[in-house]
Amino acid sequence: MDYTALYITLKLAMVTTVVLMILAAPMAYMLAFTAFPGKSLVEALIYLPTALPPTVIGFYLIILMGPKGIAGSAWGSITGGSLLFTFTGIVIASVIYSIPYAVQPMKAAFQKLDRRLLENAYVLGLSRKSAFFRVILPNSLNGIVAASVLVFLHSIGAFGVLMMVGGSMPGETRVASIAIYEAVESMDYHKAGILSLSFIPISYAFLLLVNRLNKDSSNVN
Amino acid sequence: MKKFSRKSITALIISVLFFSLPVLAEEKITAGVAANYIQTFKELSTAFEAKTGIKVEATFTSSGTLYTQISNGAPYDIFLSADEERPSRLFKEGLVEKPFTYAAGQVVLWSAKKDFCSSNDWTKAIKNESIKKIAIANPETAPYGLAAMKALQKAGLYDSLKPKLVNSQDIAQAFQYASTEAVDAGFCALSAVYSEKGKAGCYYKIKEAPSIVQSACVLKSSKNLKNAQKFSAFLISKEAVKIKEKYGYR
Amino acid sequence: MSINLSIKKKLKFLDIDISFSCPDGKLLVMIGPSGGGKTTIIRMLAGLDKPDEGKILFNNRAWFDSRKGISVPVQKRRLGYVFQDYTLFPHLSLYDNAAFAAYDKKDVDELFELFRISHLRDRKPHMVSGGERQRCAICQAIARRPKALLLDEPFSALDVVTRRGLREELKNLKEKFSFPTIYVTHDINEALYLADEIFPVVDGKADYGWMQRTVARDQSLRAARETRLTLAY
Numbered sequence: 001m002d003y004t005a006l007y008i009t010l011k012l013a014m015v016t017t018v019v020l021m022i023l024a025a026p027m028a029y030m031l032a033f034t035a036f037p038g039k040s041l042v043e044a045l046i047y048l049p050t051a052l053p054p055t056v057i058g059f060y061l062i063i064l065m066g067p068k069g070i071a072g073s074a075w076g077s078i079t080g081g082s083l084l085f086t087f088t089g090i091v092i093a094s095v096i097y098s099i100p101y102a103v104q105p106m107k108a109a110f111q112k113l114d115r116r117l118l119e120n121a122y123v124l125g126l127s128r129k130s131a132f133f134r135v136i137l138p139n140s141l142n143g144i145v146a147a148s149v150l151v152f153l154h155s156i157g158a159f160g161v162l163m164m165v166g167g168s169m170p171g172e173t174r175v176a177s178i179a180i181y182e183a184v185e186s187m188d189y190h191k192a193g194i195l196s197l198s199f200i201p202i203s204y205a206f207l208l209l210v211n212r213l214n215k216d217s218s219n220v221n
Numbered sequence: 222m223k224k225f226s227r228k229s230i231t232a233l234i235i236s237v238l239f240f241s242l243p244v245l246a247e248e249k250i251t252a253g254v255a256a257n258y259i260q261t262f263k264e265l266s267t268a269f270e271a272k273t274g275i276k277v278e279a280t281f282t283s284s285g286t287l288y289t290q291i292s293n294g295a296p297y298d299i300f301l302s303a304d305e306e307r308p309s310r311l312f313k314e315g316l317v318e319k320p321f322t323y324a325a326g327q328v329v330l331w332s333a334k335k336d337f338c339s340s341n342d343w344t345k346a347i348k349n350e351s352i353k354k355i356a357i358a359n360p361e362t363a364p365y366g367l368a369a370m371k372a373l374q375k376a377g378l379y380d381s382l383k384p385k386l387v388n389s390q391d392i393a394q395a396f397q398y399a400s401t402e403a404v405d406a407g408f409c410a411l412s413a414v415y416s417e418k419g420k421a422g423c424y425y426k427i428k429e430a431p432s433i434v435q436s437a438c439v440l441k442s443s444k445n446l447k448n449a450q451k452f453s454a455f456l457i458s459k460e461a462v463k464i465k466e467k468y469g470y471r
Numbered sequence: 472m473s474i475n476l477s478i479k480k481k482l483k484f485l486d487i488d489i490s491f492s493c494p495d496g497k498l499l500v501m502i503g504p505s506g507g508g509k510t511t512i513i514r515m516l517a518g519l520d521k522p523d524e525g526k527i528l529f530n531n532r533a534w535f536d537s538r539k540g541i542s543v544p545v546q547k548r549r550l551g552y553v554f555q556d557y558t559l560f561p562h563l564s565l566y567d568n569a570a571f572a573a574y575d576k577k578d579v580d581e582l583f584e585l586f587r588i589s590h591l592r593d594r595k596p597h598m599v600s601g602g603e604r605q606r607c608a609i610c611q612a613i614a615r616r617p618k619a620l621l622l623d624e625p626f627s628a629l630d631v632v633t634r635r636g637l638r639e640e641l642k643n644l645k646e647k648f649s650f651p652t653i654y655v656t657h658d659i660n661e662a663l664y665l666a667d668e669i670f671p672v673v674d675g676k677a678d679y680g681w682m683q684r685t686v687a688r689d690q691s692l693r694a695a696r697e698t699r700l701t702l703a704y
Contacts, residue, residue, distance in 0.1 A: 020237045028366075060631055062293065066293045066294065067293060067294045072294070075527075076294075078238040080292075081296070082293070082294030082295070082296065083294075084290075084293050084294055084295065085290065085293075085294065085296055085625070086296070113558040116554045116556075116557040116558065117557055117560065117561075119519050119552075119554075120552060120554065120557075120558050120560075121560075122519070122544075122545045122546055123517060123519075123545055123546075123550055123551070124572035124611075124615065125546050125547075125572050126546065126572075127546060127616075135560060138560075138562040139560070139561055139562050167280060167290050167295055168282070169251060169280065169295075169296065170251065170278040170279070170280065171278060182281070184397075185390075185393060185394055185397055186259060186281070186393060186397075187397055187401075187418065189687040203227070
């Protein structure tokens with residue numbers, strides 16, 4: 001029984017989560033604490049991936065990351081290889097696919113903080129940047145962890161986008177969801193069954209964690 | 222909730238990113254293979270690995286999908302198509318080395334229900350009232366589907382049967398639909414007939430469908446050119462011929 | 472040293488237009504009906520909101536001057552500010568809170584002794600009472616050795632007994648302050664007890680007659696007749 005696909009899925013989910021939490025923090029900060037003209041347009045743009053069918057996202061990513069696309073050709077001139085059908089390519093796809101699932105909970109966690117906490121931080125001399133790291137982050141930890149769990153879960157379920165952007169390169173981009181689909185296609189129901197079963201404990205454990213985190217934060221307040 | 226120390230979070234992040242660095246690979250090549258050749262290919266690659274120690278990994282899907290992927294830079298080392306046209310197009314575009322024929326296949330009409338084959342003419346059996354759905358691989362991306370469509374047109378049945386046709390992604394999926402009885406019959410590759418599930422049903426040969434000449438080519442962008450070329454040589458070797466004939470290929 | 476301000480701001484339901492000053496060591500109370508703009512005024516003094524026009528001077532140095540385009544950010548004004556609630560950081564202990572921006576950490580120990588919360592130094596804000604939290608908030612503000620101390624209804628969320636106690640402690644401590652203190656409240660008794668000067672704000676403007684009228688109207692405000700008070704003109 002080949003577990004490479006599961007390994008790739010988990011690897012992809014972890015890398016996506018780390019990258020996305022770092023990328024999403026400034027976006028969530030901007031949405032939670034600043035006001036500027038056109039803010040609602042920007043916000044809708046950030047949430048767009050939830051409203052689009054995965055194949056649409058995949059389509060535009062192929063155009064962007066293909067050998068003639070902006071991202072793809074830049075990548076090609078730097079590394080000499082293609083961006084599509086590689087692990088890096090599906091990380092990019094996975095990150096874009098899950099952006100809203102990171103930004104939204106983080107923004108909600110930041111907004112839960114009372115403005116006066118932040119204002120007191122400023123009064124006490126903290127710059128906006130210091131206030132973010134020393135006051136906002138430590139007090140929205142529950143929301144941040146919940147966001148990362150959601151991103152993780154969402155990533156392990158990705159299928160359509162990854163199929164289009166990554167193909168199904170064994171050992172590289174053949175994630176578990178694709179491997180299951182292919183196993184069903186070639187009527188290897190045994191393989192499909194084992195891969196599918198292994199998802200359940202992982203997803204269930206993470207859901208319990210999210211539940212516990214949500215309870216925690218409501219207790220403390 | 223336990224508070225994670227900054228140190229442990231940093232350690233976690235670093236190990237995850239490190240994790241994602243490319244790992245040194247053993248000797249292996251990656252093949253993009255037309256879906257009709259799945260069973261044959263699996264046996265061929267096992268034999269090749271036993272002989273040379275080079276691992277062969279494959280992605281099985283329609284020739285059309287493989288062609289698109291390769292045009293977009295997919296990192297296959299070798300492409301086994303179900304037709305001649307796509308490899309020759311890629312050769313003209315300068316993406317691959319000279320294509321060569323590695324097999325010739327046949328499209329057949331297969332059904333899981335043995336009484337489907339009681340007639341002596343597939344055109345009669347297929348017009349039967351009880352046949353409500355027929356699987357055919359998408360003619361635009363699967364050469365076997367295209368051959369099936371041409372055969373239907375030649376027999377003058379295409380227009381009348383069109384509403385009953387169910388498109389599948391590739392020829393393997395067409396067989397899957399037929400063997401799980403999601404459809405009543407399907408146009409499949411002859412090789413499917415030789416599998417376990419294939420033997421449980423029955424099939425008609427289709428004389429209106431010409432032999433399907435399948436050619437393969439090595440990609441110029443391959444990072445394992447030598448091994449890919451070794452494998453191409455193997456594909457047409459005597460040993461390979463013996464294996465493919467088992468599955469109905471010539 | 473002293474604070475001098477003269478500012479205007481137009482809000483949705485209110486037009487603010489006031490001037491006052493407060494010298495070192497004095498405590499000025501801004502009092503008036505709610506919705507009158509007191510909180511906005513004190514926030515502008517702190518730098519958390521911006522006036523439309525006017526000047527805010529500290530020791531004749533401009534913190535804000537609309538004509539010269541000066542606006543010193545809140546971080547640089549070195550103030551102490553006590554909110555009604557949510558002044559303390561939930562993730563830090565009381566000691567860490569008070570020491571957060573302390574000029575000299577030793578001050579914190581002294582202040583804790585003064586306010587009798589030394590035994591709570593390692594507890595987190597949600598584990599102590601409201602009164603103890605506000606005590607810590609005051610320590611946090613004073614430990615900074617601020618140029619001025621601003622308090623916006625600091626005891627309004629507490630029960631009457633705790634309020635009285637804290638009021639007393641603040642009054643005692645105030646004698647040692649070398650900086651100006653601005654105190655916002657809507658409680659007249661509190662104002663009369665604490666203030667060196669009283670500044671009534673009604674509908675965004677100074678209303679010197681308000682005190683007289685309100686005190687006269689409310690017979691329970693006996694304290695008014697018994698205390699000498701100065702009105703800031």
